[in-house]
Amino acid sequence: MKHFVFIAVVVTATVTAAIAGDEVAQHAVALRLPSTPSNPRNSEGDFIRLNDGRILFVYTHFTGGGGDHSSAHLAGRYSFDGGKSWDDIDTPVLESDANLNIMSVSLLRLADGRIALFYLRKDSLQDCRPVVRFSDDEAATWSQPREIVPDSQIGYYVLNNDRVIQLRDGRLVVPLALHHTPDQKKPDWTGRVLCCLSDDAGKSWRRSKSILQAHDQRSGKRLIAQEPGVVELRDGRVMMFVRSNAGSQLLSHSRDGGATWTPLVPSTLHSPTSPATIERIPQSDTLVCVWNDHAKISPELRGKRTPLSLATSDDEGMTWRPSITLFDSPDGWYCYTAIEFTEDAILLGHCGGDRTKNNGLAESQITRVRWSDLGDVRP
DSSP states (O other), rough: OOOOOOOOOOOOOOOEEETTTTTEEEEEEEEEEOOOBOOOEEEEEEEOOTSSSSSEEEEEOOSSSSSTTEEEEEEEEEEETTTTOOOOSOEEEOOOOSEEEEEEEEEEOOOSOOOOEEEEEETTTTTEEEEEEEEESSSSSSOOOEEOOGGGOOEEOOOSSSEEEEEEOOOEEEEEEEOOTOOOOOOTTOOOEEEEEEESSTTSOOOSSOBBBBEEETTTEEEOEEEEEEEOOSSSEEEEEEEEESSSSEEEEESSSSOOOOOOEEEEEESSSSSEEEEEOOOOOOOEEOOOOOOHHHHGGGSSSOOEEEEEETTTSSSSOOEEEEEEEEEEEEEEEEEEEEEEEEEEEEEETTTTTSOOOOOEEEEEEGGGSTTTOOO
16 A cells, blocks of 8 residues: 655644633644645544554545545554654555545444444445444454445435444444435435444444434424434433534434434534534543534624534533633634543544635644643543
């Protein structure tokens, strides 16, 4: 496999951000993945902690342009110190085996000890489906891809990065948005959301019974429902959060492990049409959400993917503490965040481009937020 060399910028300066009044949080940009003419975009990655203590970040390395359908492969960077610093040269992970590209990574340590690598294999605007590979040697090699969506259900599906979860009972849940099927004359970018489920560690898959659309509760007008994510709650329910143009993230809940879902309803997570990421701090009752908090956004920034915000909840997402602003450049484009928890920090892998210089998705970074700067919220 060709070794792709990429120059990274490691930022050691500490950045400060205001938290709810006079409190101040500090966070460091541990790695920048800037774009170049031959590598016009780096985006949509995820973390995995390896058994030897290293952390691997796998992301989508574009080579044929900065658009979603441009050619791309998967590349990785390693950290040997808990995410404080990172390799400055890519490690090849997967070459593309698709007509257009492969992109949008979810990495998951399975209950059986293997690592699962989920990503989108995009052959056309009529055929974009998630696949999964497995590694039993700590991400050194990968199995052949296994299809999650069969040919009989071909379509244009979207699986965001850092989205796949394994429930306490072992079930794998893959949240998807569906935008095109063979019976449609043109793509439906408004979107429907569903899940694919596996009860045998990814050997076989089935679709959820529920396929959801979103509608305005007053007018009945259809709303955007895209890029869903899921998190398991303490009582065994699964909560789905969905990007929308409703002015907030939409929520749905499942009591049967993702097979059926309640109707999508607005949440208190005010946002533009931009995805959120919600994960539980391991072995805790606390959820962490990273998103673009628009609860008090100024008129000139409405609809933009800024600021990048972090908030926590101790009641399973019913309410959220006041958010922390991590980055707030008016030209920043902060989205597609992966979360990894370490002993002393939260690692965030996210897009952070400048809309005055590129499409905003061109550049990604790893941001390190120390637990000591988050008050009582500790792992």
